[in-house]
Amino acid sequence: MAKKIIIPAVKSAANQKLQQDQAIKDNIRIIDELRDLIPPLQGEEFRQLQDNILKQGCREPILLWRNGTDYVLVDGHNRYRICTENNIKFDFRLLHFEDIGKAKHWMIENQLGRRNLTPEQASYLRGLRYESEKMDNRGYGQVESKGQNVLSTSERIAKEYNVSEKTIKRDAKFARGLDAVGSKNPELKRDLLAGDVKARKADIQKLADVPAEEIGVIDKPEDIAKAVTKSSPKTDTAPSDPKKEAFVHHRKEILRALELVGKKMDAPSYDNLIAKLDELKAILEI
Structure with a gap:
């Protein structure tokens, strides 16, 4: 029963x-x-x-x-x-x-x-991780203290993957450049990551510093190099001004930080914006 x-x-x-x-x-x-x-x-x-x-x-x-x-x-x-x-x-x-x-x-x-990651895929993912963690003050982007030594986010990630800190920062530019390609042509971004089409990594990294409105149409890999060349400043015989160059660089960083504040509206993005503004004040000595 x-x-x-x-x-x-x-x-x-x-x-x-x-x-x-x-x-x-x-x-x-x-x-x-x-x-x-x-x-x-x-x-x-x-x-x-x-x-x-x-x-x-x-x-x-x-x-x-x-x-x-x-x-x-x-x-x-x-x-x-x-x-x-x-x-x-x-x-x-x-x-x-x-x-x-x-x-x-x-x-x-x-x-x-x-x-089974290709070098380009590993570079892209390390770059994404760095970009994400350097902004996150909730446990991922905090520095790691060891005695009197303090590791930055880039140093910590570099140590974890046994590469140089410069490599991690180049990875970040590569990731931003690929995402810029993806914003114009998602299929081309996927093809680049899959290795089905090729483009110079240096051009993709440079694309990270090109304002979105200046990139234009990207239908094929050659358009990446064209966008970078078109945006490159013309050479000037006048001596370079380090303060001016630093100002231009921080202007772009501040614009990115403002965009992030608009998207996330959270404390870490505000803190990042304040930090960028403080860096600019130090450069301008005000």
Whole structure:
């Protein structure tokens, strides 16, 4: 008698679990801002992954962040695409983050822990991490003290990935330059990161300092070099003025800080703006 009661109860619990899982799968959301943190696979890599899943099924769960009633995809974008396009079953695992900023931190660090990154992809992700953490005073961007030595954000990240501090700062410019490309042509940005098309890394880094309104149309890699050349100041026979050059540089930094304040409206972005203004006051000696 007991068995007859237990078996229906087990079946009912199993059915309920299946319904709950399906409800989650029906509410999976892809956020472009997060998806773009995932370095795209090259054509052959994607085809190989697709062949493996078609033959063996999806053996790794995709990772989801529960954000209210949404379940945001944070890892497994390619597997999710292949499974949904081919009606293949997949499992998932839930992760918990306080906000989208914490989700981005986790995604960047998770991607940097993978071995199949190209040098350009690793550079882009390190640059994104530096740009994010230098602005974050809530635990990620704070300096690390060791005795009387204090590590800056760039020094700390450089030490972690065994590269120079200058490399991290060049990575940051590369990341900003690629994001500038992406704002004009998202597909070209993905192709550059995937390695399907090539552009000089130095030109992409220089693009980081070109005002958005001066970049113009970017349809192909050659347009990046043109945008940089067009924006480059003409040579002048007059001697350079270090104070003026520093002013121009900080003017751009302050404009970026103002844009960030407008977007985030939080204490760290305000603190960053104040710091940039203080640096400018020191240069102008006022």
